[in-house]
Amino acid sequence: MKYRFLGTAAAEGIPAVFCGCPVCAAARAGEKGYTEKDVRTRSGSMINDDFLVDFSSDSNMHAIENNLAFGKIKYMAITHPHCDHLYPQEFVNRDGVGHGRNLLREELDIVCSEKTKDVLLQGLVYLGGRKTTVEKLQFQTPAPYESATVGPYVITALPAEHMKGGAYFYLITDTRENKTLLHCNDTALPLEETLDFLQNSGVKIDFAELDCTLFGVGFDHHYSHMGYVHCVHLKSELLRRGIATQNTVFYINHFTHNDYLPYEEMVKIAAKDGFLVSYDGLVVEF
Ligand SMILES: [Zn+2]
Numbered sequence: 001m002k003y004r005f006l007g008t009a010a011a012e013g014i015p016a017v018f019c020g021c022p023v024c025a026a027a028r029a030g031e032k033g034y035t036e037k038d039v040r041t042r043s044g045s046m047i048n049d050d051f052l053v054d055f056s057s058d059s060n061m062h063a064i065e066n067n068l069a070f071g072k073i074k075y076m077a078i079t080h081p082h083c084d085h086l087y088p089q090e091f092v093n094r095d096g097v098g099h100g101r102n103l104l105r106e107e108l109d110i111v112c113s114e115k116t117k118d119v120l121l122q123g124l125v126y127l128g129g130r131k132t133t134v135e136k137l138q139f140q141t142p143a144p145y146e147s148a149t150v151g152p153y154v155i156t157a158l159p160a161e162h163m164k165g166g167a168y169f170y171l172i173t174d175t176r177e178n179k180t181l182l183h184c185n186d187t188a189l190p191l192e193e194t195l196d197f198l199q200n201s202g203v204k205i206d207f208a209e210l211d212c213t214l215f216g217v218g219f220d221h222h223y224s225h226m227g228y229v230h231c232v233h234l235k236s237e238l239l240r241r242g243i244a245t246q247n248t249v250f251y252i253n254h255f256t257h258n259d260y261l262p263y264e265e266m267v268k269i270a271a272k273d274g275f276l277v278s279y280d281g282l283v284v285e286f
């Protein structure tokens with residue numbers, strides 16, 4: 001299974017659009033230990049060559065920077081409707097007159113919550129989507145703890161502690177290889193019931209990427225996102241419950257410019273706890 005980190009920042013990006021803080025200034029200039037790995041765009045990941053998880057306003061840049069043609073994408077999972085994860089305009093462009101030619105497949109399978117679907121459909125109305133724009137999107141909206149199947153992938157929706165309902169993080173299995181990943185962005189520490197569900201399901205994850213938005217915050221601060229201490233805690237819980245094994249590959253991901261350390265410094269800290277650190281364009285095979 002191939003996993004490509006397309007965008008690894010939180011909502012504002014690094015450097016953030018309007019921000020002149022020391023982190024953003026150094027990331028922009030590539031100085032003070034900040035390198036090109038500290039330039040991070042909004043969320044997106046690609047599984048193999050046909051499946052996108054999240055589709056932000058930086059998606060076109062993801063395609064350009066990684067030499068990818070998104071016309072080959074057959075499947076999509078959207079975690080939640082925040083605009084660093086969902087950008088409805090591109091769906092209008094996909095079905096625009098002459099804007100989305102020679103697609104591998106006219107239909108696009110989308111897995112998301114009912115709320116995310118509602119926001120996307122409202123966006124399409126506002127942005128001038130056509131009847132066919134909607135018809136080409138084939139939605140599956142599993143309830144929490146239910147699964148959807150698209151092509152060879154089974155996607156299980158897990159409730160994220162991130163907004164007032166409707167945010168998911170996902171367990172994704174490629175049935176051809178029997179490999180499973182945990183895509184865990186934009187959530188505070190998962191609920192006990194969610195960890196119980198995963199434990200009782202008997203799943204063993206091969207790869208996990210965990211929300212580390214608030215890198216340096218203390219353990220009591222985890223409203224809507226995790227920080228590094230929560231990632232360490234969650235990893236130990238996944239191992240203790242047998243959901244992860246010693247062979248599971250763990251990444252931290254989805255960083256804000258607040259609380260941010262240069263990539264190379266994060267790598268040293270994270271290595272002590274068995275984590276790797278994402279950056280835009282990184283491809284992992286597992
Ligand atoms: Zn986000």
Ligand SMILES: [Zn+2]
Nearest residue numbers: 019021024257
């Ligand atoms: Zn900044």
Ligand SMILES: [Zn+2]
Nearest residue numbers: 080082162186
């Ligand atoms: Zn969010």
